[in-house]
Amino acid sequence: MSAELKITLAPTLDFLGAHLALQGVLDIFRFDAGGRAFVVDKGISYNLELTNTGGAVLVSGVVKANTVAVCDRCLASCDLQLQGELQEYLVIKGSQADFSDADAEFTVVDANEEIDLAAYMIAALIFELPITVLCKDECKGLCPRCGTNLNTSTCNCDGELSADHPFAVLKSLL
Numbered sequence: 001m002s003a004e005l006k007i008t009l010a011p012t013l014d015f016l017g018a019h020l021a022l023q024g025v026l027d028i029f030r031f032d033a034g035g036r037a038f039v040v041d042k043g044i045s046y047n048l049e050l051t052n053t054g055g056a057v058l059v060s061g062v063v064k065a066n067t068v069a070v071c072d073r074c075l076a077s078c079d080l081q082l083q084g085e086l087q088e089y090l091v092i093k094g095s096q097a098d099f100s101d102a103d104a105e106f107t108v109v110d111a112n113e114e115i116d117l118a119a120y121m122i123a124a125l126i127f128e129l130p131i132t133v134l135c136k137d138e139c140k141g142l143c144p145r146c147g148t149n150l151n152t153s154t155c156n157c158d159g160e161l162s163a164d165h166p167f168a169v170l171k172s173l174l
């Protein structure tokens with residue numbers, strides 16, 4: 001296991017039809033996204049296919065990670081299972097590839113350059129992150145006045161917020 005997955009396209013993948021399957025687990029136990037930290041349990045597993053489609057190598061497949069995140073409402077730790085899809089063309093610099101698939105993600109690389117696929121895998125996981133992380137859909141969050149976790153206890157604060165309270169808008173969303 002390794003925290004990086006480095007490949008070079010030459011000499012095994014730089015010709016039309018060349019193919020390589022990669023499976024394993026990356027020893028990455030944490031990544032950051034959007035100012036939040038995600039702890040990865042047991043690393044990031046991957047199952048990738050690399051295929052030279054003529055001047056470019058298509059990296060496709062699935063990456064999975066069981067992460068521990070922090071609930072955005074109550075700040076408790078919660079499990080978050082992520083599964084991302086990779087679909088990335090590595091376009092070989094100087095090739096005659098007619099690469100006009102505007103929708104695909106692509107990177108221009110040198111055939112002898114070391115490429116760390118771990119970066120693409122993490123990007124695929126980050127792409128799947130929910131906008132809001134919740135420990136459960138019905139999470140009641142923290143009392144905006146005293147900070148009590150309303151999932152596990154109650155507090156004596158008046159539940160109603162004045163309209164000009166900064167959390168009033170938030171409350172209407174909940």
Ligand SMILES: [Zn+2]
Binds near residue numbers: 073074075076
């Ligand atoms: Zn929560």
Ligand SMILES: [Zn+2]
Binds near residue numbers: 155
């Ligand atoms: Zn309270």
